Amino acid sequence: MIVNLDEERVRQKIALLESAHPIFAWLIEKLSEHPLSFKINPELYGLDLSPDSSEERTDRRAVKFFLHGKERLAVFFYKRSLMPYSRNRFAYGSLYRHLAELSEADLNVWLDYLLSGFPVDRKPTGLRRSLYLDIPE
Numbered sequence: 001m002i003v004n005l006d007e008e009r010v011r012q013k014i015a016l017l018e019s020a021h022p023i024f025a026w027l028i029e030k031l032s033e034h035p036l037s038f039k040i041n042p043e044l045y046g047l048d049l050s051p052d053s054s055e056e057r058t059d060r061r062a063v064k065f066f067l068h069g070k071e072r073l074a075v076f077f078y079k080r081s082l083m084p085y086s087r088n089r090f091a092y093g094s095l096y097r098h099l100a101e102l103s104e105a106d107l108n109v110w111l112d113y114l115l116s117g118f119p120v121d122r123k124p125t126g127l128r129r130s131l132y133l134d135i136p137e
Contacts, residue, residue, distance in 0.1 A: 002028070003037045003052045013042035023073060023099055027065055030107055036115060051115055063114045072096050075110055077118060077127070092118045093127040 004010050017024035027047055031038055037052035046066030053059035060080040068074040077092040097106060109124050116122050 001034060001037050002031055002040060002049075004039050005032075007042070009042040010040050013040060017047055021067060023067070023102070024065075026102075027107070030104060034111065036111075061114055061117065063110065068096055071099055073099060073102060075124075077110075077114065079118075091129070093123075093129045095124060095126040095128065097126075 002010075005014075014024075014028055018028065024047055031049070038049045039052050041048040041050065041062070044064065046064050048062060048064045050062040051059060062078055062080060064074075064076040064078070066074050066076075074094060074096050076094040079092070106124075109122075113119075113122050113124050
């Protein structure tokens with residue numbers, strides 16, 4: 001479930017994403033149905049979300065979904081910096097899927113990887129540690 005849907009900025013971000021491409025409507029729908037809680041960060045590029053946690057300072061895990069070209073979804077796993085003023089991120093990798101090949105099973109694997117803290121034994125298929133493109137903020 002998405003816990004900050006009551007925030008105006010989040011609703012505006014969702015409307016913007018859904019108008020940009022139908023894949024974001026699908027992602028929002030699946031996240032809303034998920035039994036665990038997530039927060040959307042409306043200030044960042046793409047669909048950027050993190051697990052809902054009362055430990056905001058220590059739980060820095062996040063995943064960013066954005067389009068790479070017209071037919072591919074990029075999924076970037078990272079942790080935010082401990083420094084509140086820093087824009088640095090510690091990358092755990094990214095993967096790319098053709099939109100026609102996306103499945104709910106893929107999304108569940110990605111969310112499990114995020115929620116479990118990025119352990120090596122739960123690494124999603126196709127995850128690359130070296131990034132060949134700039135990840136937008």
